Amino acid sequence: MARQYWLLKSEPGDYSIDDLEKDGTTFWSGVRNYSARNLMRDKMRLGDRALFYHSNADPPGVVGLAEVCRESYPDHLQFDKKSKYFDPKATKETPRWFMVDVEFMEKFPRMVSLGEIRDTAALSDMVLVNRSRLSVQPVRKAEYDRILKMSKT
């Protein structure tokens, strides 16, 4: 299958592009929304690319790129009573939440802010603009390419 493109949101105070650059790879835990989970569990494939987005930031925007380096497996934090992502209804036999691993690709020379994305007609169909709350979302190749280009200029 052709490579797919995604957008992953993270609050930089929680986990930023700098954290990913330092770690090299990370597990994308803590997704607790069914639509987002289904995309990760059922659609994300090794080698897919993701725009790394800083939400709840000032300003919010896309700050870099990551690559999916492991396909979905159960998110261990759902079993951890001390975690804020603990889910009492999840069991090891029937886990409810999944995650993928992602690898650092690059940090943009500059952020492509949500404001700029909103101001760009070619990006007006992005899920980010139309259904802002989804924390894992599909991105079209043309949109991905456009944002990448904007980050270099």
Add this chain to the structure above:
DNA sequence: GCCAACGTTGGC
């Protein structure tokens, strides 16, 4: 900190 949008829960 506010609040609109929207997702989830649970009673019926």
Add this chain to the structure above:
DNA sequence: GCCAACGTTGGC
């Protein structure tokens, strides 16, 4: 299955 109540996200 409906829908009111409630909780969360995330821009501003």
